[in-house]
Amino acid sequence: MEQITELAKSEGTVQLIAVPEDWANYGSQFSTFTEKYGIATPVDTPNASSADELTAVKNLKGQKSQPDVIDIGYSFTGKAEAEGLITAYKPSNFESIPDNLKDPDGMWVGAYYGVVQVGTNTNVVEAPKSWNDLLDPKYKGKIALPGDPRKGASSIAAVFAAALANGGSVDNIQPGIDFFEKLAKSGNLVSITSPVSALSTGQAAVVFDWNYNFLGMEKELEKSGITLETTTFEDGVFGNYYAQPVVADSPHPNSARLWADWLTSDEGSELFALGGGIPARYLELKEAGKLSDEALSMLPDAGVISEIEFPTVEQGETASQLIVDQWAQKVASQ
Structure with a gap:
């Protein structure tokens, strides 16, 4: 780590992509990392989807603006590996990261995860308490996914949650697709550009997203006078992680490795928790008393x-392919 750190400092930059400052407290990760190591953390296209990230790695190959590290939904890790876009690196905390949050060969590690929630602008409509409530006509034109599930992991997660609530499983996302087909046919489901924009402008009043993203929206929504209520439906609890693999042949290879190491460190884990992101090492750190009370409360x-x-990953790839095959006809065309 000493050698990697010194080489990273000489590189001076880690080029990132698709991580907004208000996403799981990434803003604090950037500033604290830069303060500690003197390494800049520029972020290209902060609101890009996981699919967009893989495209960027390919299109920018060999350029200084090529990402050094990506932050992708778990179901995109297999594609990234198969296309030779990422390279193996085991952070110093690799052995203490649970097996279901890492590739055994170190091709990727998931530094944090979240839970699907529903955020409601209660100035406009009463907050739903269950998936079945969403079918009520009073939500006509008011419900939205955070994006297109054919491209982004946060929307795939909401479809998975709907599947679990309607007789499906991690092996069977079909009931989730069918549920959103009902929402679309009823006119309750609408398309949006982003959750915070939709809630602020009235484009939608009930939006799915990760728990940590709603925390990140709170200040901006307060400025707009929005009263936000967040709910985790008891029927269909679903959580998932994002992986931070090092990009193969990236412009700043040592900074990339240092950044991946930072995100799973005690300090990085605390910062994720302060933003509502559940650190990969959550159980270990909680039992050791290494997460602050403030962080745990978030x-x-x-x-x-x-x-x-x-x-x-295989279940995720199967689910993603089924969504790609059916979403346009069943949901998007309604």
Whole structure:
């Protein structure tokens, strides 16, 4: 680590992509990392999807603006590896990261995860309490996914959650697709550009997203006079992680490795937790008293966290392909 750190400092930059400052407290990760190591953390296209990230790695290959590290939904890790876009690196905390949050060969590690929630602008409509409530006509034109599930992991997660609530499983996302087909046919489901924009402008009043993203939206929504209520539906608790693999042949290879190491460190884990992101090493750090009370208070209820069952990468790829095959006809065209 000493050698990597010195070489990273000489590189002076880690080029990032698709991580907004208000996403899981990434803003604090940037500033604290830069203060500690003197390494800049520029972020290109902060709101890009996981699919966009893989495209950027390919299109920018060999350029200084090529990402050094990406932050992708778990179901995109297999594609990234198959296309030779990422390279193996085991951070110093690799052995203490749970097996279901890392590739055994170190091709990627998931530094944090979240739980699917529903955020409601209660100035406009009463907050739903269950998935079945969403079918009520009073939500006509008011419900939205955070993006297109054919491209982004946060929307795939909401479809998975709907599947779990309607007789499906991590092996069977079909009931989730069918549920959103009902929402679309009823006119309750609408398309949006982004959750915070939709809630601020009235484009939608009920939006799915990760728990940590709603925390990041709070200040901006308060400025708009929005009263936000967030709910984790008891029927269909679903959580998942994002992986931070090092890009193959990136412009700043040592800074990339140092950044990956930082995100799973005690300090990086605390910062994720302060932003509502559940650190990969959550159980270890909690038991050791290494997460502050403030950080723990920002996380979902411990009972909710204990219910989370991550799909395997293979299950995620199967689910993603089924969404790609059916979404246009069943949901997007309604």
